[in-house]
Amino acid sequence: SAVISQKPSxxxxxxxxxxxxxxxxxxxxxxxxxxxxxxxxxxxxIATANQGSEAxxxxxxxxxxxxxxxxxxxxxxxxVSNMSPEDSSIYLCSALxxxxxxxxxxxxxxxxxx
Amino acid sequence: xxQGEEDPQALSIQEGENATMNCSYKTSIxxxxxxxxxxxxxxxxxxxxRSNEREKxxxxxxxxxxxxxxxxxxxxxxxxxADTASYFCATGVNSGYxxxxxxxxxxxxxxx
Numbered sequence: 721s722a723v724i725s726q727k728p729s730x731x732x733x734x735x736x737x738x739x740x741x742x743x744x745x746x747x748x749x750x751x752x753x754x755x756x757x758x759x760x761x762x763x764x765x766i767a768t769a770n771q772g773s774e775a776x777x778x779x780x781x782x783x784x785x786x787x788x789x790x791x792x793x794x795x796x797x798x799x800v801s802n803m804s805p806e807d808s809s810i811y812l813c814s815a816l817x818x819x820x821x822x823x824x825x826x827x828x829x830x831x832x833x834x
Numbered sequence: 835x836x837q838g839e840e841d842p843q844a845l846s847i848q849e850g851e852n853a854t855m856n857c858s859y860k861t862s863i864x865x866x867x868x869x870x871x872x873x874x875x876x877x878x879x880x881x882x883x884r885s886n887e888r889e890k891x892x893x894x895x896x897x898x899x900x901x902x903x904x905x906x907x908x909x910x911x912x913x914x915x916a917d918t919a920s921y922f923c924a925t926g927v928n929s930g931y932x933x934x935x936x937x938x939x940x941x942x943x944x945x946x
């Protein structure tokens with residue numbers, strides 16, 4: 721299994737600003753993902769972070785709002801841009817394991833936008 | 835759209851009792867997975883069951899899958915206070931790799 725860390729673990733930000741969340745995996749993985757979990761809700765996939773190419777975004781999520789980088793096979797960043805209170809959520813990074821489609825998750829970044 | 839729907843939304847039991855959570859889904863799947871989340875933190879992968887499997891065990895966990903009814907259940911036997919968490923089912927529609935669609939989750943509270 722992969723061990724995934726995220727930074728920061730939490731942050732409180734002002735509206736209109738941007739926050740970049742980092743995700744580090746302890747081994748090379750083929751696929752990495754970013755999810756959002758709004759308060760009291762389930763997880764929603766934001767995008768698949770592709771190494772060496774643009775991320776693949778799910779319906780309702782756009783690159784201008786959630787730019788993603790993946791410079792190598794162990795690291796990815798998600799930026800939440802021009803934040804509003806509606807962006808207050810937990811943001812989780814995950815990576816696809818070598819097993820049958822199971823994903824391993826980071827501890828999440830709890831974001832509060834004032 | 836949400837694929838999995840868990841029920842109950844919340845479950846409160848005493849230590850030592852069994853806890854059963856159910857998940858229903860709408861479309862054909864290749865696999866179904868159960869995850870645990872403690873206090874709004876990261877998710878821990880519990881168990882994966884493939885569409886051609888009917889039952890799977892892992893320690894105190896037992897998962898069943900009924901593809902004809904498009905439903906799955908997670909049974910935790912002899913529950914402990916440390917089992918207190920939210921439990922989510924997630925479905926994958928393709929073999930090998932596919933994005934996962936998560937259900938809304940069941941919040942389990944195990945009291946000492």
